[in-house]
Amino acid sequence: MKSFVCNNESARLEALRQYQILDTPPEEAFDDLAFLAAQICNTPIALINLIDANRQWFKAKVGLNLQEMPRNKGFDSICMESGEVLIIPDTLADKRFATNPLVTSAEFAVRFYAGVPLLAPGGEAIGTLCIVDRVPHQISPQQLEALQTLSRVVVRQLEIRRNSVELATVKQEYNQAREALQQSESTLSSFFNSSPMMMGIAELVDNEILHISDNPATAKFFGLTPEAMQNRLARNMGATDKRVSQWIRCYRQAEHSQSPVKFEYSYDTPQGEIWISATVSTIAVSSGSRPQFAYIAEDITERKQVEQKICEQAALLDIVSDAIAVQDLSNKILLWNKSAEKLYGWKSEEAIGKQSDDLLSIESLTQHLEICQTVLKNGFWQGELHKSSKSGKKLIVESRWTLIKDEHFQAKLILVVDTDITQIKQLEKQFFHAQRMESIGTLASGIAHDLNNLLSPILMSVHLLKAKSCDQQINQMLSIIESNAKRGADLVKQVLSFARGIEGDVQGQTATRQHTVLQLKHLILEMRQIISQTFPKSIAVYTEIQEELLPICADSTQLHQVLINLCLNARDAMLTGGTLTISAENIWIDETYASMHIEATVGAYIIVTVADTGFGISKEILDRIFEPFFTTKELGKGTGLGLSTVMAIIKEHGGFITVSSYVGKGTEFKVYLPAVNQVPTQSLEDIEIPIGSGECILVVDDETAIQEITKTSLENYNYTAITASDGMEALAIYAQYKDKISAAIIDMMMSKMDGATTIRTLQNINPLLPIIAVSGLLTSEQVPIDKTAEYTAFLPKPYTTQELLKTLNAVISH
Numbered sequence: 001m002k003s004f005v006c007n008n009e010s011a012r013l014e015a016l017r018q019y020q021i022l023d024t025p026p027e028e029a030f031d032d033l034a035f036l037a038a039q040i041c042n043t044p045i046a047l048i049n050l051i052d053a054n055r056q057w058f059k060a061k062v063g064l065n066l067q068e069m070p071r072n073k074g075f076d077s078i079c080m081e082s083g084e085v086l087i088i089p090d091t092l093a094d095k096r097f098a099t100n101p102l103v104t105s106a107e108f109a110v111r112f113y114a115g116v117p118l119l120a121p122g123g124e125a126i127g128t129l130c131i132v133d134r135v136p137h138q139i140s141p142q143q144l145e146a147l148q149t150l151s152r153v154v155v156r157q158l159e160i161r162r163n164s165v166e167l168a169t170v171k172q173e174y175n176q177a178r179e180a181l182q183q184s185e186s187t188l189s190s191f192f193n194s195s196p197m198m199m200g201i202a203e204l205v206d207n208e209i210l211h212i213s214d215n216p217a218t219a220k221f222f223g224l225t226p227e228a229m230q231n232r233l234a235r236n237m238g239a240t241d242k243r244v245s246q247w248i249r250c251y252r253q254a255e256h257s258q259s260p261v262k263f264e265y266s267y268d269t270p271q272g273e274i275w276i277s278a279t280v281s282t283i284a285v286s287s288g289s290r291p292q293f294a295y296i297a298e299d300i301t302e303r304k305q306v307e308q309k310i311c312e313q314a315a316l317l318d319i320v321s322d323a324i325a326v327q328d329l330s331n332k333i334l335l336w337n338k339s340a341e342k343l344y345g346w347k348s349e350e351a352i353g354k355q356s357d358d359l360l361s362i363e364s365l366t367q368h369l370e371i372c373q374t375v376l377k378n379g380f381w382q383g384e385l386h387k388s389s390k391s392g393k394k395l396i397v398e399s400r401w402t403l404i405k406d407e408h409f410q411a412k413l414i415l416v417v418d419t420d421i422t423q424i425k426q427l428e429k430q431f432f433h434a435q436r437m438e439s440i441g442t443l444a445s446g447i448a449h450d451l452n453n454l455l456s457p458i459l460m461s462v463h464l465l466k467a468k469s470c471d472q473q474i475n476q477m478l479s480i481i482e483s484n485a486k487r488g489a490d491l492v493k494q495v496l497s498f499a500r501g502i503e504g505d506v507q508g509q510t511a512t513r514q515h516t517v518l519q520l521k522h523l524i525l526e527m528r529q530i531i532s533q534t535f536p537k538s539i540a541v542y543t544e545i546q547e548e549l550l551p552i553c554a555d556s557t558q559l560h561q562v563l564i565n566l567c568l569n570a571r572d573a574m575l576t577g578g579t580l581t582i583s584a585e586n587i588w589i590d591e592t593y594a595s596m597h598i599e600a601t602v603g604a605y606i607i608v609t610v611a612d613t614g615f616g617i618s619k620e621i622l623d624r625i626f627e628p629f630f631t632t633k634e635l636g637k638g639t640g641l642g643l644s645t646v647m648a649i650i651k652e653h654g655g656f657i658t659v660s661s662y663v664g665k666g667t668e669f670k671v672y673l674p675a676v677n678q679v680p681t682q683s684l685e686d687i688e689i690p691i692g693s694g695e696c697i698l699v700v701d702d703e704t705a706i707q708e709i710t711k712t713s714l715e716n717y718n719y720t721a722i723t724a725s726d727g728m729e730a731l732a733i734y735a736q737y738k739d740k741i742s743a744a745i746i747d748m749m750m751s752k753m754d755g756a757t758t759i760r761t762l763q764n765i766n767p768l769l770p771i772i773a774v775s776g777l778l779t780s781e782q783v784p785i786d787k788t789a790e791y792t793a794f795l796p797k798p799y800t801t802q803e804l805l806k807t808l809n810a811v812i813s814h
Contacts, residue, residue: 008124013053015124019158020165022050022057029157033150034060037131040146041114041139045132048154049076050118056127063132074102076128079115083125085144088113090136112137114144116151121159129154198297201283202234203290204251209234209244212292221299243267247280251293255282264300275304323397323418326404329411331356331372343397343420345390345702345751356416360387371401375414379403384421390751396422430598436627515553515653517676520606521545523556524582527563531580535567538577546585550675552606558649565642566610566669573614573667583609586675588689588802592709599656604675611668617661625659660796689802690809692719695742697808699723700730700758701774702750710745713801719808727753731761743770743812745804759785770811772804790814 038046045063079086102108115130129151200214254261260281278297323340336351381401397418404413628644661667711721724730748755770791785792
């Protein structure tokens with residue numbers, strides 16, 4: 001019967017290699033089997049041949065000195081691959097094998113071969129047991145049966161050998177594991193007994209804790225020995241019912257979650273309050289046993305005292321008005337006080353752990369590196385820095401950096417104290433600008449005087465020469481001279497007007513021109529008529545004049561010059577057409593507005609607004625437009641004196657001018673002129689300013705000062721107010737009082753949640769909620785509100801109480 005043979009080569013090789021026998025030294029058991037095969041079959045050669053992928057390797061051999069030979073040489077591969085006994089009585093008589101190299105070579109001269117395949121338990125043929133002779137030979141059935149029996153014995157010997165190797169390996173691994181376990185147990189025991197931390201194993205017994213094993217640190221804490229604590233209940237060792245219940249809850253929580261549970265608690269002793277930090281975890285036990293737990297506890301009283309001290313010191317830091325931060329030498333923030341939160345908009349939990357140069361967006365990275373190097377070298381640095389807040393607001397701070405060293409006098413930390421000087425710098429800028437204008441005004445006055453002295457005789461001489469000359473060509477040249485001289489005279493008039501305005505403002509001189517009480521409405525209507533007749537038809541002109549506009553005391557010619565200059569600039573900014581709007585209205589400037597603008601005083605004013613939809617003015621140019629002789633127009637198309645003259649005239653009239661512009665959207669000039677005979681009494685303000693009816697207004701602004709002044713102003717005019725510091729707080733307040741709140745005043749630039757997001761969220765909750773969006777940075781075009789809705793409005797900062805109440809009354813009434 002043919003035996004089952006696995007023909008899969010990879011499986012066969014895997015079966016062979018599992019025995020790990022290839023290239024091993026000779027072994028007596030296998031040598032004896034080969035010798036026995038040669039003796040039984042009476043042949044000079046016998047082999048136990050294991051066939052690898054490319055070679056035949058002889059584990060045992062009789063009568064042959066070779067250790068291996070190529071797989072494709074000889075008859076063993078044929079026998080193995082067939083899986084059956086192969087007998088060749090005379091190789092030369094068999095045409096299949098007569099030309100085989102083992103037959104024809106003088107070295108081997110094989111004439112007889114008989115081989116039996118070696119079959120692994122899985123049926124894989126891994127080699128052969130064969131006998132060879134150099135003369136023809138016959139094999140009896142008894143010899144063949146014996147040879148087959150020996151092949152099975154060879155395979156069993158391979159199995160025995162493999163099992164012995166595996167057993168030795170297992171034994172070695174066991175010994176290694178036992179040694180490792182003993183070492184681990186020794187290490188754990190040493191750690192358990194020497195650890196300063198309290199640790200042990202406990203069981204839950206009903207409503208009690210049974211201590212199974214505790215280390216010396218735990219025993220010392222309880223005033224006992226580890227042996228005395230063994231198998232004792234917690235209450236028997238002095239633990240209170242409250243403390244036992246707390247530990248049991250934590251044990252149960254660890255059992256339920258199958259994860260460690262950490263907790264802290266304190267208790268009073270005669271020596272004072274002691275704090276303990278403990279961690280408990282469950283231990284896997286066999287079913288039916290009581291649950292066991294491991295615990296680790298340590299005395300953290302000293303740490304708590306340090307934390308308390310740090311909190312007290314941090315509280316002191318929070319009182320100061322300066323922004324204080326502590327950072328390590330890699331610029332990672334470790335401390336961030338309340339003033340830093342207020343100044344930069346980043347909460348403490350947001351700032352701590354972050355890189356200071358990333359968080360505050362210091363303008364020059366090179367400068368930051370130089371500062372750090374200076375602090376490390378000298379221990380201190382002080383100077384001005386330009387930084388940015390969370391909302392993107394540009395800040396100027398007076399910054400002081402101090403190096404903090406450790407107990408070994410090594411550099412450890414850097415203390416940074418920042419004082420916000422942004423507003424001071426802005427006021428300085430206005431002051432320096434005023435000084436510069438004063439100096440230029442003095443210079444311009446002198447130049448204008450000299451130019452007048454030069455131009456006057458020229459103009460008079462031209463007139464005389466033209467009267468005497470009959471030559472047409474000469475008269476034409478005189479006309480050119482006269483025209484250019486008149487142009488120069490007009491330029492001198494602008495210079496004189498500018499100089500007169502500056503000097504009068506600075507030195508307190510009385511204006512040389514006669515000021516009369518007049519109604520600005522007539523000047524605006526006259527200007528509209530001039531513009532309509534002279535400006536391109538592609539520019540639409542609109543006027544908006546408040547009824548009962550207050551009168552002003554002014555020089556009509558000078559105000560006409562102001563309006564024409566502003567309108568001409570607007571025309572030049574709308575080369576392809578657009579809209580020019582001139583408006584005038586009454587306004588009362590209160591202390592709130594006056595405190596936010598250096599040139600404003602409390603009182604009644606007229607605002608004249610000239611707005612265009614032109615290409616706008618960039619921020620870099622906006623700061624210089626009022627400087628004399630500064631122009632962005634082409635050579636020959638502008639003197640650069642128009643706006644400086646406008647400012648001089650307005651200052652001469654006791655007023656001031658502001659400008660706002662957005663590139664691609666347009667520019668808006670606001671001229672503020674004092675109204676006459678308008679010292680408002682309380683009754684007049686009550687009549688002029690709309691009064692509330694007890695409505696509740698939600699005021700959302702991250703500036704505390706603006707919150708308070710707005711709230712106070714509203715309450716003075718019969719409103720109630722609720723304040724919020726950011727969008728998140730505002731939403732929470734509105735959700736709680738939405739039936740009470742009648743309108744919301746929302747700043748657009750805030751931390752956490754900006755005004756735009758806050759407005760959208762509130763409108764999702766209540767689409768009809770009246771909302772006033774306010775901002776000192778944005779224009780109305782940038783505010784995400786419905787411009788056509790009557791219950792929404794935009795109010796630019798700074799605003800007066802009158803402006804606020806008027807806008808609020810408008811959105812609520814609709």
